[in-house]
Amino acid sequence: MLAGATIAEAQTTAWKPVGDKIKTRWASQVDPAKPLPEYPRPQLIRPGWQNLNGLWDYAITPKTISDIPPATFDGKILVPFAVESSLSGVGRTVGRDSLLWYRRMVPFSAKLKSEKTLLHFGAVDWECDIYVNGKRAGSHQGGYDPFSFDITPLLVKGEQQEIVVRVWDPTSDGPQPRGKQLKQPRGIWYTPVTGIWQTVWLEKVPTSYIESTKNTPDIDRNVVTVSAVAQNAQEGDILRIRAWDKTTMMSEKEVALDATAELPVVNTVLWEPGNPYLYELTVALVRKNKVVDEVRSYFAMRKISRKADAQGIQRMLVNDKFVFQYGPLDQGWWPDGLYTAPTDSALLFDIQKTRDMGFNMIRKHVKVEPARWYYHCDRLGMLVWQDMPSGDLGNQWESRPGVEGKGTEKDRSSLSESIFRREWKAIMDANHNFPSIVVWVPFNEAWGQFKTEEITKWTEDHDPSRLVNSASGGNFHYVGDIIDIHNYPMPVMPAPKLYGKEQVIVLGEFGGLGLPVEGHTWQEKDNWGYQTFKNADELTQRYEGFMNDLVDLIKKGLSAAVYTQTTDVEVETNGLMTYDREVIKIPVEKLEAVHGKLYNSSLVEMKK
Structure with a gap:
């Protein structure tokens, strides 16, 4: 030394x-x-x-x-x-x-x-x-x-x-x-x-402390409901909850420890893509008018729902308005850190570039991110569909709705089922307060999919404030809020007249246009894509054609689409960016321009 x-x-x-x-x-x-x-x-x-x-x-x-x-x-x-x-x-x-x-x-x-x-x-x-x-x-x-x-x-x-x-x-x-x-x-x-x-x-922390909080916005009544769990509390302790608009306190409520407070939000500013407005929140444990413990948090006034359009087709709404949701399938992998971004700036980079490209949504694919990732999405106004990480694979997959009897439910052991239920609940609880999350996805394709109707209903009951996509591209049971098809590479959708009257129609995965970039691949050869191109011009032309196809599908009933994918990952070269994030394969400005046509509200007339 x-x-x-x-x-x-x-x-x-x-x-x-x-x-x-x-x-x-x-x-x-x-x-x-x-x-x-x-x-x-x-x-x-x-x-x-x-x-x-x-x-x-x-x-x-x-x-x-x-x-x-x-x-x-x-x-x-x-x-x-x-x-x-x-x-x-x-x-x-x-x-x-x-x-x-x-x-x-x-x-x-x-x-x-x-x-x-x-x-x-x-x-x-x-x-x-x-x-x-x-x-x-x-x-x-x-x-x-x-x-x-x-x-x-x-x-x-x-x-x-x-x-x-x-x-x-x-x-x-x-x-x-x-x-x-x-x-x-x-x-x-x-x-x-x-x-x-x-x-x-x-x-x-003090001997008596706040372990967790839960906040849920209600824009129809202009209130946010807040509750908390306290450890080692004493009889007579209460919660003092305050909502802040920047430095101005809007409202204050004192409630019993087991109660839920409703705090009015004055002159409500709604959180949505393009306007990610956040409010501050403080939650204090109070004993004999003395603050024993206090934590700071935040919330947003945001609503996710569905409603029939003028054709009777269910549409996904953000704050009671139809907003076509379009984003990349985001794996969240790094060539140097695998599950873990090297720095917080790196973690932010993917989200920022996704927004710069003109996407308004991210599907977080069979992975859960650190809390700071969702915080960045909250700040930047990115909608998030959150998958449950898959496991215990092996059942048969049928990728088309309406094909009965081919897809199978996984016959999980009691141990496997208990692991799934415990961890899915923990994931939903840990991430409930992030307003960016608007859809829960319990299953992807048939990857360990089991008891679909029961798990979907359980997810809906556990968090009624969000939509549930029961099986993205999976075996279809026509439960939950969404019916979701996967198709590579072309964009398609389920028949609106057959499936869109009861559920929102989405294209949960498509694209996968591959372009390996020399010097920026996981390995020198044998890289892979759903459809591989030799140069960026061919890739861009194909991608622009897909966007024109999406415009037509939106008019017919499509509410959302997910393009595969944000970055290359290991030998999979389907990314809009290389795995090392050094090369963006289609210029950001071109992506932003071509995506703009997807958000034209005149494409859909809503039911009055």
Whole structure:
């Protein structure tokens, strides 16, 4: 070690991305001393927190039932990048027969020495056990939802606290949700993601504190309903909830802990694409007129619904107006970070470019993003369709509505079904407050699709404030709000007279126009697209023709369409951008212009 250098400096200089695959421009901006330093939870903000991202010890060991950490570790891993990724500094696979261990001695900040300390994980794929100073703090299953533990009783005297994480992830060898991960990636299936892949952090809270909040706008009555869950509350405690328009307090309500407050919104400004107006919110736990705990949040006044047009065809409405929703299928993968964007600027880049291209919607495909991604969508006014990550595949798929008896429901085990239900509920709960999310999608195609009618009804009952697309391109049961067909490469739609009277008609996937760009591909040859072109001019001409086709379909009854896809991913070169985000294959200005014709409100006459 160089004279004068600290241990931390020596460790960070030893870290570097691994592998020979392409990387994004943001890879060079990753600071191993403080990767992804931004506050990770924009919908529930407190000032006292400590980011634990950075270099941890790691080891990969054979899978056993032992909860004893290994005596020695294999090296350093950069959290929160999955162990298989380049930015982790490791680039190793794990698999169902092995365990991944993490360990870090945490310098415990003096500002965190309060009544309670919470240890938060944004996401860990898939099953993990957490130990603090040698004692078990808790366990969690689910690769896409945040979780936390109260570690106060496990803390020891001194400035250093040991945190150990034990992870098991069977990827495609298990029934759990895993999206596009495959242990042997190929085609539309990508590299496994194991372990911590979102921010790890500590938070100080008082003994009695607000654990979560829930807000739902109602533009018909110009109110927002707000409730909260408090831990360790005392008899007589109340919630004091205030809604703010910028720095001006609009309304205030005090309610019992188990009650829901209705706060009037004065001179309501509606949130929608092109006008992403956000209001501030504060929620306080009050005891004997003294604030015990308070969190900051935000909300938007937005409504998603459906209604028949003049032809009697169901249309998808935003704030009671027909708005054709058009966006890319967004996989959310990175060549250097896999599930995890290298920086917050990178995370924002994809959304910003999507908006610049003239899209007003994003379908987040069989993956859930960190909270900051939805926050950026809220700020930029992007509508989001949120998929449930798929898993436990194997049933037969019928891609056309009206073809009865060919598609099959997956006969899931009780374990598989309970995993699905628990994680889908956790995903919906964790992301309820983001106004950008307007559609829940429980199933994609027939990827583990089961008990479709029951799951759809359960999803609708759990969140009646959004529309439900029961099976995007999947086996059709004519339940939920939407009937959704997939077709490559041409845009088509289900027959409006047969299917559009009861459900909104959408084209959930089409396109897939491939163009591998030399120097910007995952591998040099054998790249893949649904239809591959030799140059950008041919690609652009084909794409513009598709937009003209969409205009005709909108007039006939189409309410939304999803183009495959935002970026190339590994060997799949169907992206509007290359995987490293360096080349946009069709000029942004041309895309914005050609998309503009899709949003002409005169295309559809609504029923009076």
